[in-house]
Amino acid sequence: MDFSHILNSKKLAFSVILSVFLSVFACKSFAIQSEKAGVEEKNAKEEAFNPTTAILEHIADSHYWHVGGEVSFPLPVILYTDKGIENFSGAAFEHGAKPYQGKYYTYKLVDDKIRVVGANGEVDKETSKKIYDFSITKNVIAMWIAGLLLLIIFLSVASTYKKRTGKAPKGFQSLIEPVILFVRDEIARPNIGYKYSKYMPVLLTIFFFIWINNLLGLIPIFPGGANVTGNILFTFVLATIVLLVVNFSANKYYWKHIFLPDVPLWLYPIMIPVELIGIISRPFALMIRLYANISAGHIIVLSLISLIFIFKSLLIAPVSVAFVLFMDVLELLVAFLQAFIFTMLTALFIGTAVEEHHH
Amino acid sequence: MGELFENLLNDHLGFVVWALVAFVILLVLLGKFAWKPIMAAITERERSIEDALLKAEAAKEEMARLTNENEQLLKQARAERDLILKEARQMKDQIINEAKEAAQAEGARMIEKASIEINNQKAIALASVKEQVASLSIEIAEKVLQKQLENKTQQDALVADLLKEVKIG
Numbered sequence: 001m002d003f004s005h006i007l008n009s010k011k012l013a014f015s016v017i018l019s020v021f022l023s024v025f026a027c028k029s030f031a032i033q034s035e036k037a038g039v040e041e042k043n044a045k046e047e048a049f050n051p052t053t054a055i056l057e058h059i060a061d062s063h064y065w066h067v068g069g070e071v072s073f074p075l076p077v078i079l080y081t082d083k084g085i086e087n088f089s090g091a092a093f094e095h096g097a098k099p100y101q102g103k104y105y106t107y108k109l110v111d112d113k114i115r116v117v118g119a120n121g122e123v124d125k126e127t128s129k130k131i132y133d134f135s136i137t138k139n140v141i142a143m144w145i146a147g148l149l150l151l152i153i154f155l156s157v158a159s160t161y162k163k164r165t166g167k168a169p170k171g172f173q174s175l176i177e178p179v180i181l182f183v184r185d186e187i188a189r190p191n192i193g194y195k196y197s198k199y200m201p202v203l204l205t206i207f208f209f210i211w212i213n214n215l216l217g218l219i220p221i222f223p224g225g226a227n228v229t230g231n232i233l234f235t236f237v238l239a240t241i242v243l244l245v246v247n248f249s250a251n252k253y254y255w256k257h258i259f260l261p262d263v264p265l266w267l268y269p270i271m272i273p274v275e276l277i278g279i280i281s282r283p284f285a286l287m288i289r290l291y292a293n294i295s296a297g298h299i300i301v302l303s304l305i306s307l308i309f310i311f312k313s314l315l316i317a318p319v320s321v322a323f324v325l326f327m328d329v330l331e332l333l334v335a336f337l338q339a340f341i342f343t344m345l346t347a348l349f350i351g352t353a354v355e356e357h358h359h
Numbered sequence: 360m361g362e363l364f365e366n367l368l369n370d371h372l373g374f375v376v377w378a379l380v381a382f383v384i385l386l387v388l389l390g391k392f393a394w395k396p397i398m399a400a401i402t403e404r405e406r407s408i409e410d411a412l413l414k415a416e417a418a419k420e421e422m423a424r425l426t427n428e429n430e431q432l433l434k435q436a437r438a439e440r441d442l443i444l445k446e447a448r449q450m451k452d453q454i455i456n457e458a459k460e461a462a463q464a465e466g467a468r469m470i471e472k473a474s475i476e477i478n479n480q481k482a483i484a485l486a487s488v489k490e491q492v493a494s495l496s497i498e499i500a501e502k503v504l505q506k507q508l509e510n511k512t513q514q515d516a517l518v519a520d521l522l523k524e525v526k527i528g
Contacts, residue, residue, distance in 0.1 A: 061374065078373070080373075113366070113370050114370075128366060128369065129369060131369060132368070132369055132372050133369060133370050133371075133372075134373035134376065134377070135373060136377070137373075139374060140374065140377045140378075140381075143377070143378060143381045144381065147381055147384070147385045150389065151385070151388060151389065154392075154393035154394075154397070155392055155393055157393070157397065158392060158396045161396055161397050161400035161401075162396055165400060165403070166403065166404055166407055167404075180397060180398075180401070184401075197398070200394060200398055201386065201390035201394040201395070202386060202390075204394050205382070205385055205389050205390070205394070208389075209382065209385060231374075233374050233378065234374075234378050236375065237379050237382060238382070240379075241379075241382065
């Protein structure tokens with residue numbers, strides 16, 4: 001038998017290269033260990049790299065927009081206090097190093113959260129409870145960028161539609177139209193039924209807002225990189241909107257199903273609470289699903305990049321980058337998929353709420 | 360766990376409000392200026408395409424109907440033409456026959472007339488010939504007589520002859 005095809009296999013070649021890389025890096029890490037004593041004094045000045053804090057910092061919201069190296073944009077801080085509204089630049093905190101004397105209190109950034117400090121420099125927990133942080137944070141700005149992009153894209157597409165009434169789609173319009181038709185024909189119509197057109201605006205907005213935020217989150221440099229859809233508060237807001245839309249559009253059959261289900265009377269004490277929990281749990285699942293999926297993607301990518309810093313070796317970089325590339329491509333799919341699933345389930349819930357029962 | 364939820368509202372209410380505001384503004388703006396015209400345009404286009412398809416189908420049916428009708432008409436026309444041709448042929452034959460008959464009749468009539476005329480003319484001619492012959496005969500006879508009867512004996516002989524002849528005649 002001829003085995004030459006095995007030697008020609010691309011897979012094999014790739015794994016050989018990978019194993020060579022890994023062995024080189026293994027030798028290198030041994031070398032690092034042996035050299036460790038020598039460079040320890042030098043490293044002692046630098047902070048030890050802690051991947052957990054680094055990754056969590058990257059996926060969390062922030063009062064700064066970190067661009068690269070030591071460069072970061074301070075973002076405006078807006079505080080609603082019991083005495084009035086405070087408004088100043090985040091630069092005043094110097095990344096939490098210094099407290100800032102505001103109009104009403106002295107504030108300090110503790111773990112990127114604003115706390116009131118007393119005269120002794122200690123955090124005043126009681127007064128901290130009186131201030132509400134309405135700052136324009138990184139995620140807020142990212143959200144605005146996403147919103148602005150959506151407005152630019154869809155207003156221009158809408159104007160194309162007005163200009164080319166009744167004609168075949170052209171240019172950017174023909175890129176967008178299949179997606180809109182996808183939302184209408186694959187998401188709204190099969191799940192909601194003939195009343196779908198009323199819910200199209202909210203479904204389209206949810207779909208495209210999630211999708212564009214997911215995509216922007218995948219871009220590692222400035223306009224992107226924020227983890228908006230991987231922020232549980234953002235998904236909480238979306239889920240709340242879904243909850244409101246579903247329950248406000250619900251008809252009498254839906255409420256009858258919840259409060260007067262077709263079960264023996266003695267089961268009511270069990271059924272009604274279960275149904276009521278169901279009202280909350282469905283949007284809750286939406287919230288967790290989107291948050292967890294997008295955060296997980298960001299964490300995996302950041303972990304792979306962190307490998308370079310954990311091993312303190314540039315040789316690991318090609319492996320990391322290869323895996324990150326793979327993950328990013330996967331995340332492109334996930335970005336669409338999660339937007340689709342969120343919208344799809346929203347449509348499904350609306351569908352159950354507006355469904356006409358004929359008993 | 361308690362630590363996690365401490366100051367939850369203080370730290371995060373702002374973001375929730377901003378997100379809500381952003382979403383609602385986006386929903387309103389996109390809903391009014393993007394989704395509404397886009398969906399309307401798509402629906403309108405689909406409707407017009409469906410309309411056009413239906414019309415095409417109707418036109419096809421109409422076409423088929425017309426073709427059918429044309430064929431029917433053609434068939435009818437052909438039949439009519441055949442009928443007319445047949446009638447014409449019959450008429451032609453009839454006319455020819457009639458003409459033949461008339462010609463024959465006329466011919467016969469003319470022949471008859473001619474023969475009558477001929478007979479008449481013949482009779483007239485004969486009569487005149489007879490007359491001329493008679494007069495000539497008489498003249499000749501006269502002259503002969505004159506010559507013969509110059510003397511008395513000849514006159515008597517003639518009278519005797521004539522009398523003989525008359526007896527025979």
